[in-house]
Every structure is written in structure tokens, then in C-alpha cells.
Amino acid sequence: MSHPLAPGWLVAPRNANALHSGIWPASMRRGSSGELEVGGVSVGELAERYGTPLFVFDQDDLVSRARLVKDALTAACSRHGVSGAVYYASKSFISGHVVSWVEDAGLGFDVATAGEMAIALGGGANPDHIEFQGNNKSEDEIAQAMSAGVATIVIDAPIEAERIQAIASSMDTRQKVMIRVNTGVHADTHDYLATAREDQKFGLSPAEALSLVQVIRDSSHLDFVGLHSHIGSQIFSTEGFLEAATRMVDVYAKAFAEGEPFTLNLGGGFGIAYTESDEPMDVAELITAIVDYVAAECAQRGLPIPDVAFEPGRVISGPAGVTLYTVGVTKPVTVHEGDNVATRLYVSVDGGMSDNARPALYGAHYSARIASRQSQVAPELVRVVGKHCESGDIVVDAEYLPGDVAPGDILAVAATGAYCHSLASNYNVVGRPPVVAVSGGSSTLMVAGETLDDVLARDQGLSRGQE
Numbered sequence: 001m002s003h004p005l006a007p008g009w010l011v012a013p014r015n016a017n018a019l020h021s022g023i024w025p026a027s028m029r030r031g032s033s034g035e036l037e038v039g040g041v042s043v044g045e046l047a048e049r050y051g052t053p054l055f056v057f058d059q060d061d062l063v064s065r066a067r068l069v070k071d072a073l074t075a076a077c078s079r080h081g082v083s084g085a086v087y088y089a090s091k092s093f094i095s096g097h098v099v100s101w102v103e104d105a106g107l108g109f110d111v112a113t114a115g116e117m118a119i120a121l122g123g124g125a126n127p128d129h130i131e132f133q134g135n136n137k138s139e140d141e142i143a144q145a146m147s148a149g150v151a152t153i154v155i156d157a158p159i160e161a162e163r164i165q166a167i168a169s170s171m172d173t174r175q176k177v178m179i180r181v182n183t184g185v186h187a188d189t190h191d192y193l194a195t196a197r198e199d200q201k202f203g204l205s206p207a208e209a210l211s212l213v214q215v216i217r218d219s220s221h222l223d224f225v226g227l228h229s230h231i232g233s234q235i236f237s238t239e240g241f242l243e244a245a246t247r248m249v250d251v252y253a254k255a256f257a258e259g260e261p262f263t264l265n266l267g268g269g270f271g272i273a274y275t276e277s278d279e280p281m282d283v284a285e286l287i288t289a290i291v292d293y294v295a296a297e298c299a300q301r302g303l304p305i306p307d308v309a310f311e312p313g314r315v316i317s318g319p320a321g322v323t324l325y326t327v328g329v330t331k332p333v334t335v336h337e338g339d340n341v342a343t344r345l346y347v348s349v350d351g352g353m354s355d356n357a358r359p360a361l362y363g364a365h366y367s368a369r370i371a372s373r374q375s376q377v378a379p380e381l382v383r384v385v386g387k388h389c390e391s392g393d394i395v396v397d398a399e400y401l402p403g404d405v406a407p408g409d410i411l412a413v414a415a416t417g418a419y420c421h422s423l424a425s426n427y428n429v430v431g432r433p434p435v436v437a438v439s440g441g442s443s444t445l446m447v448a449g450e451t452l453d454d455v456l457a458r459d460q461g462l463s464r465g466q467e
């Protein structure tokens with residue numbers, strides 16, 4: 001029976017040790033001792049070697065997800081005689097190792113800052129496979145991108161076209177550019193994740209984009225190569241993507257009438273499962289459906305089918321990652337709701353909103369399991385919380401775990417590969433956790449954790465006490 005404080009979508013499990021498929025990394029399983037292992041490495045060994053909190057990526061899972069997206073797009077585009085390109089959204093998670101895996105899988109990179117660009121280039125990405133976007137790129141960032149030979153810059157405002165033109169002219173070069181279009185599609189996701197509503201900062205309206213296309217075509221140092229749209233992130237329904245595709249083909253039709261065919265980059269945003277109740281579309285089917293739809297829309301209007309690009313992040317990096325935490329405190333909290341009284345078990349772990357801001361930012365839900373052992377004790381409703389000074393410092397808002405969950409247990413939280421490490425902070429002066437990759441029974445440190453000394457080193461006033 002469900003707990004009175006459990007949200008409607010959370011079903012009390014028969015076995016709170018079981019791993020629901022589609023949420024956890026492909027190689028995650030319970031070993032014979034009951035302990036979880038991932039990439040053939042036990043969580044105990046990982047925690048012992050690197051400490052907790054710890055981000056762990058199943059390398060093979062991430063790579064096969066990248067390949068799946070790339071293969072689906074290549075197959076869909078080749079049926080229509082056009083090309084497809086996938087740019088991995090670095091903002092979801094980037095590190096030198098990830099760059100080499102993703103590059104080897106044949107994807108390019110979407111970078112949004114000089115920092116992401118530096119990791120992509122430092123990790124060995126071909127500059128010709130990098131597109132640079134963002135709503136406020138500095139002149140320095142633009143110049144760095146152009147010096148590095150970054151393939152495309154996605155323009156977000158007319159003033160940016162002027163800046164890129166001026167920098168290209170001073171470098172005596174030409175720069176390929178796209179224009180980000182705000183299609184006005186209201187993606188069915190959290191408000192902060194919807195990026196194509198009218199009243200927000202990204203892109204240009206179709207009419208503004210069309211006038212800018214003309215300015216760029218007339219310019220001496222810019223080459224117009226395509227239109228870009230990204231309607232938001234963690235989207236489950238197909239309708240938003242198809243509606244955006246229709247509106248992009250409308251703009252394509254008008255811009256094409258005055259020039260050559262060009263690429264339509266339809267962004268990322270494919271949703272993933274964080275809990276058992278999430279039912280995302282199969283990403284290969286979704287990509288195929290969108291490409292077929294674009295082809296049909298173009299055929300209907302007598303237009304040549306454009307090359308198509310996507311830039312997904314979460315669907316590649318998200319489910320391949322988990323976070324390991326150690327339980328420090330457990331505390332039953334009595335909750336009065338009207339005449340009803342119920343108890344929720346709070347489980348405090350050694351990280352929190354500093355390594356996963358998404359629950360606090362978006363009210364995001366996650367799933368957890370005791371990772372260091374299994375237990376036959378009946379499941380109890382728990383809220384996994386962090387160690388930070390906010391009541392919104394929640395890691396997993398609602399989950400059933402074996403009722404004997406106790407200090408010292410290692411917990412694994414699923415699908416933390418995207419937008420967790422990349423959004424991490426030093427709140428309450430904690431160091432950001434390390435990130436490791438596991439594969440074939442061994443682990444590799446990808447990003448070192450910050451020690452307290454690393455964090456304190458930034459504070460220029462600390463030596464004063466010792467003077």
C-alpha cells in the first residue's frame with residue numbers, strides 16, 4: 001500500500017533493491033553479495049578509492065547512447081538523400097575523456113562558453129565539428145572561436161552578427177554562421193527549461209531572423225549556413241518538436257527563396273526517465289519521426305530537403321551517470337496533515353544541492369537505491385536530503401528504500417550524468433566531487449574532486465589570521 005505522504009506517481013515497490021530498467025546505467029547490477037556494481041566495479045571499491053559524493057559514468061553506456069543518436073540520424077537522413085550531424089551538448093557534462101569518446105563516436109560538440117570550447121579543443125575535438133552558441137558571447141570568446149577554427153557560430157542577436165563580421169574582417173577571414181530562431185513553441189516542460197516561449201532571452205523571431213539572413217548574405221565576411229532552434233529540455237511529447245519543425249520549415253521556405261539550401265539544426269531536449277513513472281519516447285524513433293516530418297513538410301512545399309542537425313545532451317550523458325553518497329544521519333519526521341499523522345524518514349547524505357541543483361532549481365525528481373548492500377526489510381518512504389543549509393536541499397524528494405537504511409550505507413542516485421556536475425557549486429564551502437569512468441572492471445579518474453584547500457585557495461583574506 002502507498003504511504004500517505006507519497007506522491008501519486010510513486011508506486012510502492014515489492015522489492016526496494018530492484019533496479020528499474022531505463023533509469024540506471026546499462027551495466028549497473030547487484031553482485032552476488034548484494035552490493036551494486038557498475039562497469040564491473042563495485043560501489044564499495046569506488047567509494048573506498050575516490051570517496052563520496054562521487055559521480056560515476058558507465059563509459060560504454062554513454063558511448064552507445066552517443067552512437068545510437070548518431071546512427072539514427074544518419075539512417076533517417078540518408079533515406080532522404082541528405083546529411084545529418086549530431087552535436088553533443090557539452091553543457092550537460094563535458095570533460096576531456098568524454099570529448100574523446102564522443103568524437104570517436106562521430107559526433108561534434110555544441111559549446112556555449114570559452115570554457116566548454118577549451119575542454120572540447122583540449123580533449124581533441126576537431127574544431128570543424130564544433131558549433132559555438134549562447135545569448136551573450138563576449139568579443140574575446142568570438143575571437144577565440146574564430147582563431148581556433150570553430151566551424152559555426154550560432155547568432156542569437158543582430159548585434160552579434162555585427163561583432164562577428166568586425167572580428168572576421170580584422171582577421172581577414174570568413175566565418176560560417178547560423179541564426180537561432182525562437183519558434184514560439186511552448187514545449188511541455190518546466191518553465192526554466194522551455195527556451196522558445198516568446199518572453200525569454202534566446203533567439204530571434206522568424207521575421208527578425210529572416211531580415212538577419214539577408215544582412216548576413218550581403219555581408220563581406222559571414223557565410224550563412226543554417227537556422228537553429230532549440231525549444232527546451234527534458235521534453236516527453238513529440239508534438240512540440242514537430243510544431244517547431246513546421247515553423248522552422250516555414251522560415252526555411254522564405255529564406256530559401258532568396259538563396260541556397262542550408263542546414264536546419266533542430267536542437268536537443270529529448271527527455272529521459274528519472275523515475276519509474278517517466279516514459280520518454282525512444283530517441284531513435286523520435287529522431288526518425290522528426291526527420292521524416294521535415295522531409296514531408298518540404299516535399300509538400302516543393303522545397304529541397306535540408307541537411308538536419310540535432311544537439312542532444314541529457315539523452316547521451318544523463319542515464320550513463322550515477323552519484324554515490326554516504327548516509328550520515330537518518331531521522332523520522334512526523335507530519336500532520338489535517339487529522340492524519342504520518343512519518344517520513346529523512347535520509348541525510350554527504351552531498352546535496354552543491355552537486356545536484358536540479359531538485360532545487362526545477363523540482364526535479366530522482367530515484368535512489370541502497371548501493372552497498374541489499375536488505376529484505378520492508379520498504380519505507382524516504383526523502384533523501386543533502387547537508388546544506390536550505391530546506392530545499394533535496395536530492396530525492398520521494399522514494400521507497402528498505403526501512404533499515406542507516407548511517408554508513410552508500411546510496412546510488414540514478415541518471416545524474418547530465419546537468420549535475422556541470423551545475424555544481426561550492427555552496428557552504430564544499431569542494432565539487434570527483435568524476436570517474438568505469439568500464440570492463442576498472443575505473444579512471446576523469447575530473448579530480450576539489451579539496452578544501454582548492455576551495456580555500458581562492459579566498460585572498462585567509463592568511464590574515466596567521467599574521
Ligand SMILES: Cc1ncc(COP(=O)(O)O)c(C=O)c1O
Nearest residue numbers: 089230233234268269312313314
Ligand atoms: C541550445 C541548446 N542546445 C541543446 C541543449 C541540450 O538539451 P538536452 O540536454 O535536453 O538535450 C540545450 C540545453 O539547455 C540548449 O540550450
